[in-house]
Amino acid sequence: MANAFGIIAALVLAAAAYFGFTNKKALEHQRAALSSEEQKLEINTNEFEEKKETLIGLQDDTKAANEENATLTEQLETQLATNKSLQTDIDDKKSAVESKKAEVEEGREKLARFGDLDNLKRNLEKLSTDLATLKGELLLKDTEIQTRKALSDSLGTENEAISSVLENYAKKQSLSSLNASVSRVVNDLGFVILSGGDNAGIVRDSILDVKRNGQTIGKLKVTGTEPSTAAANIIPDSFEDGMTVRVGDTVVASSK
Numbered sequence: 001m002a003n004a005f006g007i008i009a010a011l012v013l014a015a016a017a018y019f020g021f022t023n024k025k026a027l028e029h030q031r032a033a034l035s036s037e038e039q040k041l042e043i044n045t046n047e048f049e050e051k052k053e054t055l056i057g058l059q060d061d062t063k064a065a066n067e068e069n070a071t072l073t074e075q076l077e078t079q080l081a082t083n084k085s086l087q088t089d090i091d092d093k094k095s096a097v098e099s100k101k102a103e104v105e106e107g108r109e110k111l112a113r114f115g116d117l118d119n120l121k122r123n124l125e126k127l128s129t130d131l132a133t134l135k136g137e138l139l140l141k142d143t144e145i146q147t148r149k150a151l152s153d154s155l156g157t158e159n160e161a162i163s164s165v166l167e168n169y170a171k172k173q174s175l176s177s178l179n180a181s182v183s184r185v186v187n188d189l190g191f192v193i194l195s196g197g198d199n200a201g202i203v204r205d206s207i208l209d210v211k212r213n214g215q216t217i218g219k220l221k222v223t224g225t226e227p228s229t230a231a232a233n234i235i236p237d238s239f240e241d242g243m244t245v246r247v248g249d250t251v252v253a254s255s256k
Contacts, residue, residue, distance in 0.1 A: 132188060132189060133189070135189075136186070136189040136191065139231065140191075140223050140224045140231055141224075143223075143224030143225065143226055143229075143230070143231050144204070144224045144225075146226040169203050169204070172203060172204075172205040172206050173203060173206050173207075173253060173254075174201055174202045174203045174206040174208060174222065174253040174254075175200075175201025175202075175203075175253060176252075176253050177201055178196060178200045178201035178202055178251075178252060178253055179196070179200065179250070179252070180194045180195050180196030180200050180202060180230075180250070180251050181194070181195045181196075181248060181249060181250050181251065182194060182195075182210070182245055182246065182247050182248060182249045182250075182251065183195045183229070183247065184247065185245055185246065185247055187244075190233055190234050190236070191223065191231055191232060191233045191234060192220060192231070192232055192234060192245055193229060193230070193231055194229060194230040194231070194232060194251060195228075195229065196228065196229070196230065197225045197226045197227050197228050197229045197230045198225050198226065198227050198230075199227050199228060200228075201253075202222055202225050202230045203222060203225070204222050204223065204224060204225050204230075205221065205222060205223075206221075206222050206253065206254070207219055207220070207221055207222075207235075207254040208220045208221075208222060208232060208251040208252065208253060208254055209251065209252050209253070209254045209255065210245050210249050210250075210251055211249065211250045211251070211252060212246075212249050212250075217239060217240070217243050217245075217249070218234070218235065218238040218239035218240075218243065218244075218245060219235045219238035219254060220232035220233065220234060220235060220245070220251060221233045221235055232251075
């Protein structure tokens with residue numbers, strides 16, 4: 001009986017030892033598997049962190065790209081607006097050029113109708129000369145009319161003076177006592193305006209000596225008078241070469 005219990009106890013111990021050994025092997029195997037899983041987890045965690053950092057970098061790059069894209073889009077819109085404005089300016093300038101071409105063509109047609117430009121120039125110069133001459137004649141006529149009016153107004157009160165003036169008019173000679181000067185020179189028309197007139201004793205058609213520094217330098221012929229001014233033609237041949245009448249020169253009745 002005792003031997004049977006001993007055998008059973010031995011069997012139980014042997015079974016316990018076997019199961020303990022088996023469990024130890026299984027535990028070691030589980031520990032090894034757990035360690036492997038932990039290593040895989042660490043590797044996966046590291047890969048996750050790397051991919052997370054990469055993703056964050058990609059997000060930053062995407063944000064920067066979006067901002068750059070927005071800036072480029074704005075610049076593109078600005079450039080398109082500028083291009084549109086430039087195109088408008090170009091179209092306007094093209095229209096202006098076409099308009100100028102039309103004006104030039106019209107001008108050419110007008111010039112063609114006028115004929116030879118040299119002849120036209122000569123005709124215009126002649127017309128200008130004729131107009132200047134006519135203006136001078138009108139001025140002299142007006143001066144003559146004013147002179148006659150002044151003489152007519154003064155006839156009733158200055159009989160003696162008028163008689164003397166009429167006598168000088170008849171002789172076409174200015175009074176020897178006259179003292180006047182040149183107040184204006186119109187070289188283009190060849191005449192001068194004097195500071196004295198009828199009241200100074202200047203007579204129409206009379207000859208006057210032009211004096212400068214006490215010397216006679218030339219002569220004038222009176223063409224029209226009024227009370228306080230007169231007009232006279234320059235006698236070119238009476239002046240020496242290079243000499244001409246000037247404002248401020250004095251005039252007296254000619255002694256010849």
